[in-house]
Amino acid sequence: MQGLADKVVIVAGGATGIGRGTAERLGAEGALVAIGDINLPGATATAERIAAAGGRAIAVEFDLSDEKSIVDLVQRTIDEFGAVHGLYNVGADLRPSNLGRDTTLLDTDMDVWQRTFEVNLFGYVRTIRTVLPHLLADGGGSIVNTSSGGSLGNDPMHVAYNASKAAINQLTRHVAVNWGAKGIRSNCVMPGYVIGELQIEQNDTALQEAFVTHGRTTRLGRPSDLASVVSFLLSDEAEWINGQTWYIGGGSHLRQ
Numbered sequence: 001m002q003g004l005a006d007k008v009v010i011v012a013g014g015a016t017g018i019g020r021g022t023a024e025r026l027g028a029e030g031a032l033v034a035i036g037d038i039n040l041p042g043a044t045a046t047a048e049r050i051a052a053a054g055g056r057a058i059a060v061e062f063d064l065s066d067e068k069s070i071v072d073l074v075q076r077t078i079d080e081f082g083a084v085h086g087l088y089n090v091g092a093d094l095r096p097s098n099l100g101r102d103t104t105l106l107d108t109d110m111d112v113w114q115r116t117f118e119v120n121l122f123g124y125v126r127t128i129r130t131v132l133p134h135l136l137a138d139g140g141g142s143i144v145n146t147s148s149g150g151s152l153g154n155d156p157m158h159v160a161y162n163a164s165k166a167a168i169n170q171l172t173r174h175v176a177v178n179w180g181a182k183g184i185r186s187n188c189v190m191p192g193y194v195i196g197e198l199q200i201e202q203n204d205t206a207l208q209e210a211f212v213t214h215g216r217t218t219r220l221g222r223p224s225d226l227a228s229v230v231s232f233l234l235s236d237e238a239e240w241i242n243g244q245t246w247y248i249g250g251g252s253h254l255r256q
């Protein structure tokens, strides 16, 4: 892939799953990767895998719900690599204690709404607000967010999660509309069902079967399916792609 070598990219949520897979792909493409996560051992393991494959990466503990930790993550990145050129927002609060209690409007407690928006949406607002001035000062850069196929509206459950993800789609467009002419690209991936560490642990075979049955695909998603698309969007090869929300999910949603 052209245009990723020596680019400094922050992966905000790279300890496991799609974030880890993408951080590894970016490292393999020659990017300098700062892996932020609330799970420091996981982020460190990702950085070690990148280093073992010949790449360069650092791991930094941060929390999407804590503004100061985000400022520290960005500063740490600049201190280590001298700049920041790209941001991949991928973290979300998927814990059973939060997402597991996120059902329908009538049954979902307000604390679930608050936590979900605090991390999933406001976390991305905070990371973008912190990184954007650096990108603008540098003449441009690329931001990729992660929402979900659930944001498209067919999931009867997870009301707070899906609302937070639909808001991320709009946040993505807002940034492209306002700063595209200043060299900022802002795009979003909406994953279908992707099997990472969390999904292996949950082992929801009914959901896995349903996804393949209702998809136009022979298999479930892998973190590498997202890693390739996100790396492309962060690279110079995607220079003319801005403000887009792409569903990456084996064709189970067909969009114009």
Ligand SMILES: NC(=O)c1ccc[n+]([C@@H]2O[C@H](COP(=O)([O-])OP(=O)(O)OC[C@H]3O[C@@H](n4cnc5c(N)ncnc54)[C@H](O)[C@@H]3O)[C@@H](O)[C@H]2O)c1
Binding pocket: 012, 013, 014, 015, 016, 017, 018, 019, 036, 037, 038, 039, 042, 062, 063, 064, 065, 090, 091, 092, 093, 094, 119, 146, 147, 148, 149, 150, 190, 191, 192, 193, 194, 195, 196, 197, 198, 199
């Ligand atoms: N895997 C799927 O099937 C799927 C489907 C649709 C959307 N997504 C989205 O893709 C993204 C990655 O999901 P995944 O399946 O790889 O899950 P994951 O749990 O493996 O990855 C999420 C990462 O976010 C981190 N995180 C959680 N709370 C955080 C916080 N407060 N601050 C900083 N980091 C925090 C976790 O530690 C973890 O490393 C999420 O945004 C998720 O909503 C995943």
